[in-house]
Amino acid sequence: MIPFKNISVADRQTIIQYTAKSNRRNCDLSFSNLCSWSFYYHTQYAIWKDFLIFKFWVENDLAYMMPVGNGDLKTTLKDMIEDAKEEGHPFCMLGVCSDMRSDLEEINQNDFNFTYDRDYDDYIYLRTDLATLVGKKFQSKRNFVNRFKKTYNYKYSDITDAYIDECIALEAKWYSENNDKKDEGTGHERQAVIFALKHFEELGLSGGILHVDDKIAAFTFGMPINKDTFGVHVEKADTNIKGSYAMINYEFANHIPEQYVYVNREEDLGEEGLRKAKLSYNPTILLQKYMACLKEKPINEMIKW
Numbered sequence: 001m002i003p004f005k006n007i008s009v010a011d012r013q014t015i016i017q018y019t020a021k022s023n024r025r026n027c028d029l030s031f032s033n034l035c036s037w038s039f040y041y042h043t044q045y046a047i048w049k050d051f052l053i054f055k056f057w058v059e060n061d062l063a064y065m066m067p068v069g070n071g072d073l074k075t076t077l078k079d080m081i082e083d084a085k086e087e088g089h090p091f092c093m094l095g096v097c098s099d100m101r102s103d104l105e106e107i108n109q110n111d112f113n114f115t116y117d118r119d120y121d122d123y124i125y126l127r128t129d130l131a132t133l134v135g136k137k138f139q140s141k142r143n144f145v146n147r148f149k150k151t152y153n154y155k156y157s158d159i160t161d162a163y164i165d166e167c168i169a170l171e172a173k174w175y176s177e178n179n180d181k182k183d184e185g186t187g188h189e190r191q192a193v194i195f196a197l198k199h200f201e202e203l204g205l206s207g208g209i210l211h212v213d214d215k216i217a218a219f220t221f222g223m224p225i226n227k228d229t230f231g232v233h234v235e236k237a238d239t240n241i242k243g244s245y246a247m248i249n250y251e252f253a254n255h256i257p258e259q260y261v262y263v264n265r266e267e268d269l270g271e272e273g274l275r276k277a278k279l280s281y282n283p284t285i286l287l288q289k290y291m292a293c294l295k296e297k298p299i300n301e302m303i304k305w
Helices: 009-019 030-038 073-087 098-107 129-130 136-151 161-178 183-197 244-255 272-279
Strands: 042-047 051-058 061-065 092-097 112-116 124-126 153-156 206-212 215-224 230-235 262-264 283-289 289-294
Touching: 009 030, 009 042, 009 051, 030 183, 030 215, 030 230, 051 073, 061 073, 073 098, 092 098, 098 112, 098 289, 124 129, 124 244, 129 244, 136 244, 153 244, 161 183, 161 206, 161 215, 161 230, 183 230, 206 244, 215 244, 230 244
Parallel strands: 061 092, 230 262
Antiparallel strands: 042 051, 051 061, 092 289, 112 289, 124 262, 124 283, 153 206, 206 215, 215 230
């Protein structure tokens, strides 16, 4: 069995030495996301045959992610399949993007079933679009930002330890106003956000906070996914302060280092309002992600593995 271990904040450098070199832009590979949500997914990882491999549980189902690295992919997949068998579960991988699907089909074209769900597409934007809002398609966003500047006495700052308690307080306010008791996911998200804020520096996060008349109006944070893509994981705002979401988005985009061409603002999870908001910023890429599950076959047909 592959020697998996539980992920922790201490594993950051080990993991990002693989993800930072990868061409993959999906938000699932952000170290902050992997670590902050490990309470829910029981996330584990292993360094195996020149690959970084993730393993986690979705409720009672076992799942993996496509290996990250430059080793022998076919051999490593065989080991992962064997690991799943030893766990007593079918072999499935989540977050398989189109290029990864092509790799799987090249290795064994007919051995996987691929399932697609639009709710899990990543929204990826050009950083320059979010930072400049130039052009007719961003007219309404520019109006929000310009109106905010004229209306409020505001200040933008980088998030430091001095602001963590304020961010947690705004998150609590947001949660109390937006939590639907029927939606368990809101509570899970809250736990992940608070963990990230309390381990901000250890996770390698950076973010911004917006004050209006010395009162917190919004905050956001994220971290690089790879060498050209920055992931924005969280954005919370006081909706009583009109334009606060547009303004924190704009300001943070202007503070993301220029080396990052793309900004990944993650999925909409099928929430209608969130989908409308994310589409309104004109993503340059809707990154499709598949679930790839190995077909059940008689053992004599699996010998090629």
